[in-house]
Amino acid sequence: MITLEYGGMTHYITLSERDIRGRNSSLQSVPTALNIFYSDSNPNKQLWYYFIPYVGNPFTGYHLVYYRLMLTAGINFLNIDSYYSNLISPYANVDEIITERSENQNSNRSNNSSFVSKTQDRIQLYAKTYGANKYESTVFGVALSKIADRPIDVFAVSEQDLQTLPQSSLNTFEQLGNITVYNTSLRLNRLIADADDARRLRSAAYNYNLLDRIGMKRCALCSCEIPEIIHGAHVWGVADIRSCEIIDDSQKYAHAISGHNGLWLCHNHHKLFDSNILAFDLDGRCLIKQSMPHSHESFIRESINVHRLGTSIISDDFKYYLTQRNQVINLNGYQAI
Numbered sequence: 001m002i003t004l005e006y007g008g009m010t011h012y013i014t015l016s017e018r019d020i021r022g023r024n025s026s027l028q029s030v031p032t033a034l035n036i037f038y039s040d041s042n043p044n045k046q047l048w049y050y051f052i053p054y055v056g057n058p059f060t061g062y063h064l065v066y067y068r069l070m071l072t073a074g075i076n077f078l079n080i081d082s083y084y085s086n087l088i089s090p091y092a093n094v095d096e097i098i099t100e101r102s103e104n105q106n107s108n109r110s111n112n113s114s115f116v117s118k119t120q121d122r123i124q125l126y127a128k129t130y131g132a133n134k135y136e137s138t139v140f141g142v143a144l145s146k147i148a149d150r151p152i153d154v155f156a157v158s159e160q161d162l163q164t165l166p167q168s169s170l171n172t173f174e175q176l177g178n179i180t181v182y183n184t185s186l187r188l189n190r191l192i193a194d195a196d197d198a199r200r201l202r203s204a205a206y207n208y209n210l211l212d213r214i215g216m217k218r219c220a221l222c223s224c225e226i227p228e229i230i231h232g233a234h235v236w237g238v239a240d241i242r243s244c245e246i247i248d249d250s251q252k253y254a255h256a257i258s259g260h261n262g263l264w265l266c267h268n269h270h271k272l273f274d275s276n277i278l279a280f281d282l283d284g285r286c287l288i289k290q291s292m293p294h295s296h297e298s299f300i301r302e303s304i305n306v307h308r309l310g311t312s313i314i315s316d317d318f319k320y321y322l323t324q325r326n327q328v329i330n331l332n333g334y335q336a337i
């Protein structure tokens with residue numbers, strides 16, 4: 001990185017790589033530059049990115065998403081016009097990031113290093129802590145912080161025994177003021193002593209595992225994609241898991257956060273499922289309880305445009321959880337939607 005004192009400002013200039021191969025190779029210096037920039041308490045400063053002559057392609061779909069994040073995070077390009085003729089603009093809001101990120105991830109399932117989601121009152125960044133991903137998380141966090149309309153929770157997703165983000169990234173997040181970092185062990189089924197934390201972390205781990213397994217929030221029955229009204233719906237319910245006497249606490253936690261033990265449902269369909277007005281058979285067919293008032297039944301039928309769950313949802317483990325659930329309801333009293 002180059003530091004330039006000019007015009008009463010400190011300019012931090014990070015450079016592209018000469019040989020661009022992997023998706024991260026041309027960008028690996030960016031998160032570090034961001035952290036150095038934020039560690040400087042002088043307010044008169046600017047952060048830049050400069051392309052040096054390269055071999056390879058620094059304008060893949062992945063790179064373009066990353067450049068938009070960089071612009072959103074306040075990193076400006078000094079000479080991108082010399083190499084790329086289309087306009088690249090910063091993200092205007094968090095929904096744009098969620099949508100574009102999920103399109104990028106759906107076309108390349110291995111590219112799932114971090115997830116962004118949101119609820120009614122919070123934004124969630126699920127940030128992996130392993131390898132290059134841990135630095136990418138910094139760019140995501142800063143970009144989200146600049147455009148967030150509500151507080152951000154960053155959940156560090158542990159892998160390979162790493163359970164925290166780098167200290168330099170934690171310092172940057174602290175300075176931004178609207179980010180809370182939860183260093184947790186989402187994949188290790190760890191029981192948390194504090195009850196509030198347990199609830200928050202259980203729900204964070206569950207949502208992360210659902211995102212990882214079945215992709216972005218989209219109601220499995222009506223295809224609604226508004227994240228604020230879409231929930232992870234347990235198939236084997238948490239209360240039933242808790243009262244199961246033949247498994248221990250760590251197994252209960254593992255079932256409660258399993259990405260196979262659920263699907264995304266919008267608020268209405270979640271309530272109808274939890275009330276056992278709607279159910280699923282083991283082939284994934286959506287069923288509706290018989291003996292409903294006709295007007296209710298037709299309202300529900302009209303609200304559903306997917307009559308059978310996709311194969312991406314119905315795994316063997318999902319069927320196991322569905323069997324647990326259906327044990328206590330009599331499917332004879334239901335009919336297909």
Ligand SMILES: [Zn+2]
Pocket residue numbers: 219220221222223224265266267268269
């Ligand atoms: Zn729905």
